[in-house]
Amino acid sequence: MPPFSRTASTIALLTFTAAALPASVSGAAGVGPLVRPHSVRHQLPFQSSLPTPIFAGGGSVPALMLRLWGNQYGVTPGQPASASKANVEMLFASTNGPAGERYLIDQAFDDETTPAANPPYQDTTNGRDWTFPYPNSGSAPGPPDFVIGSPLSTALLGDYDSETLPARGKAVQEPIVEAGIALAFNLGPNASLGSRQFTLSRESYCGIYTGVIGDWSDSQITDDNGGVPVVSASTPIDAVYRADPAGSTFIFTTHLNYVCAGAGYPYSQGVGESFTLPDPQPSGSNFVGATGNTALVNDVEHPANSSHGAIGYTGPSSIEPLGPLPAAALINKSGVANLPTVPAVKEAFRGPYTAAPPGWPARARTYVPDPSHKGAYPIVGLIFMLFYHCYPSSNADVPAMQGFFDTALALENGAGLTTYDTLAEGSGLAELPDDRKMRVLTALSKIELVPSGGKC
Numbered sequence: 001m002p003p004f005s006r007t008a009s010t011i012a013l014l015t016f017t018a019a020a021l022p023a024s025v026s027g028a029a030g031v032g033p034l035v036r037p038h039s040v041r042h043q044l045p046f047q048s049s050l051p052t053p054i055f056a057g058g059g060s061v062p063a064l065m066l067r068l069w070g071n072q073y074g075v076t077p078g079q080p081a082s083a084s085k086a087n088v089e090m091l092f093a094s095t096n097g098p099a100g101e102r103y104l105i106d107q108a109f110d111d112e113t114t115p116a117a118n119p120p121y122q123d124t125t126n127g128r129d130w131t132f133p134y135p136n137s138g139s140a141p142g143p144p145d146f147v148i149g150s151p152l153s154t155a156l157l158g159d160y161d162s163e164t165l166p167a168r169g170k171a172v173q174e175p176i177v178e179a180g181i182a183l184a185f186n187l188g189p190n191a192s193l194g195s196r197q198f199t200l201s202r203e204s205y206c207g208i209y210t211g212v213i214g215d216w217s218d219s220q221i222t223d224d225n226g227g228v229p230v231v232s233a234s235t236p237i238d239a240v241y242r243a244d245p246a247g248s249t250f251i252f253t254t255h256l257n258y259v260c261a262g263a264g265y266p267y268s269q270g271v272g273e274s275f276t277l278p279d280p281q282p283s284g285s286n287f288v289g290a291t292g293n294t295a296l297v298n299d300v301e302h303p304a305n306s307s308h309g310a311i312g313y314t315g316p317s318s319i320e321p322l323g324p325l326p327a328a329a330l331i332n333k334s335g336v337a338n339l340p341t342v343p344a345v346k347e348a349f350r351g352p353y354t355a356a357p358p359g360w361p362a363r364a365r366t367y368v369p370d371p372s373h374k375g376a377y378p379i380v381g382l383i384f385m386l387f388y389h390c391y392p393s394s395n396a397d398v399p400a401m402q403g404f405f406d407t408a409l410a411l412e413n414g415a416g417l418t419t420y421d422t423l424a425e426g427s428g429l430a431e432l433p434d435d436r437k438m439r440v441l442t443a444l445s446k447i448e449l450v451p452s453g454g455k456c
Contacts, residue, residue: 049087050126051075052400055134057093057109058100058148059247060116060293061179061315062383064322065427066092066148067119069408069420077123088400092148093121093132096292097247098273100147104171104386105160109133109141116294145397146387148176150250150273154361169389169448169456174440175366175382176409178349178430180340181251181313183379184300184325187216188309190231197339199224201331202378206260208239208311210267211278211285216309224331231309236286240299240312241275243289249275251381252313254357258369259333259378271357293318300325313379316340316428332378333370344377345430383429385440390456393449402444409437 051074056066070090074081081087093115103109111133115121122131133141151173152160160171183205187193201224207213213220216235222228242249250273260267269276277287286308290296293314300312301324311328319327319340329337338344348371356362357369366382385405391398408420411434421431432440450456 049081050128051081051087051089052396053089053091053123053128053130053135054145054397054401054404055091055109055130055142056100056144056146056148057095057103057115057121057132057134058386059097059150059383060094061181061248061317062148062177062427062429063092063094063116063119064317065177065424065429066090068423068427070404072419072423073404073407077120078125080126086400086403088404089123089130090404091121091123091130091134092119093134094119096242096244096273097149097250098245100144100149101152101156101386103144104147104149104388105156105164107143107164107168109144111141116292144387145395145401146385148247149384149386150247150381151360151363151366151384152386153272153359155359157361164388167390167456171386172389172443173384173386174443175432175436176385176405176440177383177424177432178345179251179315179381179383180345180348180377180428181248181255181379181381182316182319182327182340183330184297184312184314184319184323185328186300186303186310186325187231188235188303189307190216190233190235191309192232193225193230196225196228197337198230198326198328199331199337200328202259202263203265205311205328205330206256206263206265206267208237209241209256210260210265210269211239211282211287212265213237214239214282214284214286236284236305236308238286238288238299238303238305238308238310240288240290240296240310242291242293242296242313243275244291245273246293247273247381247383248293248313248315249273252379254367254381255369255379257357258354271359297323297325319428322428330378332374332376333372334374334376336374338375338377340377340379340428342425342428342430344375345380347371347373348376348378348380349430350376387444387447389446390448390450393451393454395449398447398449402447405444406441409440411437 074086074088095113099113129136131137135142204221216231253271256267257271290299296312297318300310303310329339331337354367410418424431
């Protein structure tokens, strides 16, 4: 089946040029010359036409960034099209990564998940009636244009290959952004930290999430902070975790699995998108399950027992300055404490990369559970976009999606951050280097549109 050719009235065909990337952005050793898809040209919209929707859902970590990207490129939900922008609207339902992965495999959004309210995920103005589960309240749930999640686990990839591949072709899995997973904290009513930076070693957070360390007055935490106690009296720690499956749990447990044995608190609870409690739970541990990121933030900020403090793992939109909670500076492999800033996340992706964790397939330059550079933040992961190789030829959303990402993932080519890179960094996320961006664009350009009754 030949690749999809866009018509002149939608988006011009992605063609290729043989220009190689500069060495400064060529990525890891062994990456050869890369071809660059030309920028997509889109026709400016007529004011009277309703925008073409891009229906997507999944992980919460990049949700606000995707909304900003969508508003930069096209129509803000509930607003008319601007003559200066593409007549396209992003409808992204922020649920969780594993839900997005199931949308991909099931070829439909589910009618059980309730998306987070922020960013807005529906638009019922001007007769659009775009609600979740998409496309609208009066129809059966439709297939996603793309989803956000982790790379598919070995088990889910097996499900996709048996259930979905015959109609849709291979699952295309490409990163779109780099993320740090923060440890947001609340020292509770006895906090004595003052204006000092709060620091945690891997000994401390491995101890907390294996249930061995259960109080902010623990001597290990005091040692992490220069021998100065961070609380004036014993304060139990609520170790808050995602009770629903989440991509942030996958990134966090991948790190714990890799480093905690060396820290003296072996983590044997499994790598995955669901957090597993230690069995048996050590005496004095306080684990609190939260369904959804919003609930996790609330449980850290407002522990159910007011005499407790709390800690929880979350994305950058939930921590200062974007969110309500402070984040701990974590001591990395080189013995340096770093906050989950964009520069520290970028430094982490210098490596080293490792083999896949148990239950996940091998992927080049994907897993970096213990970065070695001094400036690196230690808990990081790639946020993946997943889409199909084949779509129905009647799906007008596909050229809109291709045009959107061709613009959002435009190469820097040595000229500095693009507008979309700046929006990513403003959301606490690190943009991809040019070689990774171009691989995503190339994968998008190879999408095939299949006529009714045709085969992928």
